[in-house]
Amino acid sequence: MDVLLINEEKIDYTLEKEKNVGDVIKNVESCVVSNGNVIESITVDERIIPFDYTSSEFRRSLSEIKVLKISTSNHTELAFHTIVTVGEYINKVLDEYVRVDFLKFHDEIIEGLKLIHEGTVDSLRLLKIKSALVLNSDSSVLSQTLTELGDFISRYEKRYLDEEGVITLREHLGKLLHFIPKIFKWAVVKNNSAFVTIEKARMKSYLKTLYSDLHILCVGSVKKFERIGRYLQLGDDLHAMNDLFYLVELLDDITLLVPVAQKYIGRFSGLFIGMDQSEIGYEELFKVLACKLRDVETAFREGDMITVGDELEYEVKPLFESLTGWLQKMYELIQNE
Known part of the structure; x- marks a missing residue:
C-alpha cells in the first residue's frame, strides 16, 4: 500500500x-x-x-x-441521511419496480427491501431510537412493522413474488413510509445537541407529539405489571423479562426527554401527583422507581417470583400510573403554551 x-x-x-x-x-x-x-x-x-x-x-x-x-x-448525519434515503427508495421500489413487471425485477425488489430494512434498523441504532416506542398515527408500532417486513423478505427470497405478495409488499412499505416523519421527530429530539439552530416552536411541536405517544404507550402498558406476575407464576420467565425490559426502555426514554423539555418549554412542570396525592419532583419519582426496580431485580436473581410480582403490581405500578398522568399534563402544557 x-x-x-x-x-x-x-x-x-x-x-x-x-x-x-x-x-x-x-x-x-x-x-x-x-x-x-x-x-x-x-x-x-x-x-x-x-x-x-x-x-x-x-x-x-x-x-x-x-x-x-x-x-x-x-454517525448522526449519516443516519439522518439514510432515513431520508430509505423514504426515497421506498417510493422507487413502489413506483419503478412493483408497478411494472414485478417478476422481471424480483431480484432488484428483494435487494431493495434488504437495503430498506437494514438501513432503517442501523439508523435507529445510531440515532438511539427504540423501534418499540415509535408509534404511527393509527397507534401501530414500528418494531412490528420491521418484523413483518423482515419476515416478508425471508419468505420471498426463496420464491418468486405473486399477486398476493405484491399487495402485501405495498402494505408493508406503505406502513414503513408513514413512520418516516415520526422517526425524524424522535431523531431530532434525541440528538438535539446536533440541532442547536432548530426553531424553538418546531422542537416544542416534536416534544408535544412524543409526549402524546409516550402517554399512549404508558396507558397501554399498565396491564403489563399484572401480566409479568402471572408469567412468573407460570414459570414463563422469557415473556416476563420481555415485558419488564420493555417497561425499562419506556421509562428510560421518558427520563431522556425531561432535560430536552426543560430546555425548550418555558413553563416546564417537573411535578407529578404521588400516591399520597402530594406533589413531588420528577427526579424524586425516578429515584423511587429506580430503587423499586432494583428490588425487583434482586428478587428475580434470588428466584423469589412472588416478591417480583408483588413489587411490580403494588409498588411500581402506582408510580407508573402517576407518571402516565404527568405525561398527559406535559402534553397539555405544551399544547396550551
Missing part, C-alpha cells in the same frame, strides 16, 4: 503488524468510532468495495494495492 487517504487527505500511516486491507480498516475504524464517526465508504485503487470483514477484498494483501481511500461521516 503506497497511499492511505481519509476524506481525501493523505495520512502518514506506518505499518506495524497489518498484513491485509482488513487489518488497516480495523485500526482506522477504532479511531473513527472513538471520535463519534463511522466509515461511510471504502475504495481500493479507485474501486469501491463493500464494508465486510469476511469478504475476500478485506483479505487482500497490502502489497497488492496502491491506494486505500476511506470516507467517514458523523
Whole structure:
C-alpha cells in the first residue's frame, strides 16, 4: 500500500503488524468510532468495495494495492441521511419496480427491501431510537412493522413474488413510509445537541407529539405489571423479562426527554401527583422507581417470583400510573403554551 487517504487527505500511516486491507480498516475504524464517526465508504485503487470483514477484498494483501481511500461521516448525519434515503427508495421500489413487471425485477425488489430494512434498523441504532416506542398515527408500532417486513423478505427470497405478495409488499412499505416523519421527530429530539439552530416552536411541536405517544404507550402498558406476575407464576420467565425490559426502555426514554423539555418549554412542570396525592419532583419519582426496580431485580436473581410480582403490581405500578398522568399534563402544557 503506497497511499492511505481519509476524506481525501493523505495520512502518514506506518505499518506495524497489518498484513491485509482488513487489518488497516480495523485500526482506522477504532479511531473513527472513538471520535463519534463511522466509515461511510471504502475504495481500493479507485474501486469501491463493500464494508465486510469476511469478504475476500478485506483479505487482500497490502502489497497488492496502491491506494486505500476511506470516507467517514458523523454517525448522526449519516443516519439522518439514510432515513431520508430509505423514504426515497421506498417510493422507487413502489413506483419503478412493483408497478411494472414485478417478476422481471424480483431480484432488484428483494435487494431493495434488504437495503430498506437494514438501513432503517442501523439508523435507529445510531440515532438511539427504540423501534418499540415509535408509534404511527393509527397507534401501530414500528418494531412490528420491521418484523413483518423482515419476515416478508425471508419468505420471498426463496420464491418468486405473486399477486398476493405484491399487495402485501405495498402494505408493508406503505406502513414503513408513514413512520418516516415520526422517526425524524424522535431523531431530532434525541440528538438535539446536533440541532442547536432548530426553531424553538418546531422542537416544542416534536416534544408535544412524543409526549402524546409516550402517554399512549404508558396507558397501554399498565396491564403489563399484572401480566409479568402471572408469567412468573407460570414459570414463563422469557415473556416476563420481555415485558419488564420493555417497561425499562419506556421509562428510560421518558427520563431522556425531561432535560430536552426543560430546555425548550418555558413553563416546564417537573411535578407529578404521588400516591399520597402530594406533589413531588420528577427526579424524586425516578429515584423511587429506580430503587423499586432494583428490588425487583434482586428478587428475580434470588428466584423469589412472588416478591417480583408483588413489587411490580403494588409498588411500581402506582408510580407508573402517576407518571402516565404527568405525561398527559406535559402534553397539555405544551399544547396550551
